[in-house]
């Protein structure tokens with residue numbers, strides 16, 4: 001699936017009617033089966049918000065496509081676990097961003113004089129904008145986080 005402009009959310013015409021409906025102000029991203037197969041989908045929403053939706057270990061995640069640091073294309077980043085937390089690793093400068101919260105993780109050195117050096121994973125706090133993903137009847141929607 002390629003990037004494309006998407007305005008108001010609506011399921012494709014072929015979807016069946018249901019009592020479930022997408023969240024208000026959400027944007028239709030695609031069929032879940034297509035996203036699962038593609039693993040990563042990018043989409044431009046609201047005329048300029050580039051969003052990355054990805055499927056990893058049975059879970060859907062959505063975040064701004066561009067890295068908070070300097071705009072790296074996160075859709076090309078590897079997904080790895082650091083300190084028990086799943087992160088996307090920006091392909092540009094290797095910043096680690098948690099998939100679920102958008103926290104920036106880094107390795108801190110508490111005592112630079114200690115031998116050998118001991119490091120700990122720490123959080124810079126939430127740095128990357130994460131968006132809410134909702135699945136309704138096999139259709140995937142994203143509600144933008146405007147914070």
Ligand code: FES
Nearest residue numbers: 067070072090093
């Ligand atoms: S642009 Fe992502 S780490 Fe620098």
